[in-house]
Amino acid sequence: MAFSLRQLRYFVATAELGQISQAAVNLSISQSAITTAIKELEQILGVGLFLRTPHGMDLTEAGRQFLSHAYDILNKVDEAMRLDFVSSEVEGTLMVAATYTVIGYFLPVHIERLRRLFPNLEILLFEQNRESIEEGLLANRYDISVLLTSNIVNPQLATETLLGSTRRLWVPAQHQLLQREDVGLREIAEEPYIMLTVDEAAYSSLKYWSNSPYQPRVILRTSSIEAVRSMVANGLGVAILSDMVHRPWSLEGRRIETINVKDTIPAMNIGLAWRKGAELTPAAKAFRVYYRNLNHFTAMNV
Incomplete structure (x- = not known):
């Protein structure tokens, strides 16, 4: 009862x-x-x-x-x-720009739900890097975007963060760091490091490394998340990446473990961006309200 x-x-x-x-x-x-x-x-x-x-x-x-x-x-x-509600009769075409990581690991399931909620709404997706998205929003080529809001610096854009994905250390199974009670950048700096570069991951990484007296011993820079996954799983190096892109197994079927880092590592923030001061179209408003309501329901968890 x-x-x-x-x-x-x-x-x-x-x-x-x-x-x-x-x-x-x-x-x-x-x-x-x-x-x-x-x-x-x-x-x-x-x-x-x-x-x-x-x-x-x-x-x-x-x-x-x-x-x-x-x-x-x-x-x-x-x-x-206090949730907002939007009529399912919203129609038209919505131009949505998104970055590589967002399209690969966040957006697809939501686009499918949006198409069921708003059957008369056509959503067109465009994969672009952050600079191209910012320029496209200001030029009105895109109505709205989904990207890493933690990377946005343009004051002409409005942003709304949807979630923060915690960054942790990736190591292969049975790695010696798994035996330690706490692991920080000092310990990680002693390991060979795989640096992801896609979606400005290297830039984001160097921001928190530069606040410490340590530097990663980078042996590979790659834009491929699967390459990082495989390298780590095979014991060739470690990496700090977000939970959103983590999978416990590599393509070869080898285990990838995660470790909380005791030093402050900012989360990877995913959210919406649009031109500041712009009047959102009914389609863009429906898109934004969907995510806002999604946040409320996720937070409730009761």
Whole structure:
């Protein structure tokens, strides 16, 4: 049996005010309604949430833990109630530019969903590098773009980050660094390093390396993610790349493990960009709202 939002709200009000009588006044309901809701909630959860005292209602340890989750659930429900909704009747042609990494590892599943949600909308995709996308947005060749927003520097563009993909160290199975409690750039600098160059990965990498006293011992620079994957899996070097492009197996069937890096490594941010001040077309608005709502639903996770 699942608990209800009503029971959660009554529980939270009682926890905050410490007395059923005060919670009843605050919610404009009867005390018996709150008492019944709390008893039902405790039965569903199988734990006592309050200690009944002459002075009121004190949370138990289980109650304090559940209160944190109750806040999260109610906050996400409030967010969901504020979602934007777009008619499925949106039509026309949408020109979307995207970078290599985004097209390869993020966009396809969403384009398929968008085409089902908006059957009258034609989405045309163009793979370009960041500089070409920025120039194309300013020249109105593209309506909107999906790219690594962490690389955008043009002040004439508006951006909206959709997600951040954590960067971790890639190593082959049974690598000696897997035995260490913590691994930082100091330890990584002692290893042969495979430097990915596509989508300005090398530039992004050197930004955080330059903030440390260490430098990677680069043995190969390549634009191929599969080359990095294969080199790492075969024990020829290590790499720091995002979870989005990670796969646990190389094409040869060899294992690739990941390690959290103790030094600060910025996430790879993926999001939308368009010309600042431009009036988005109905198609572009639908595209943007889809991702905004997707973020809300992903964040809810309840």
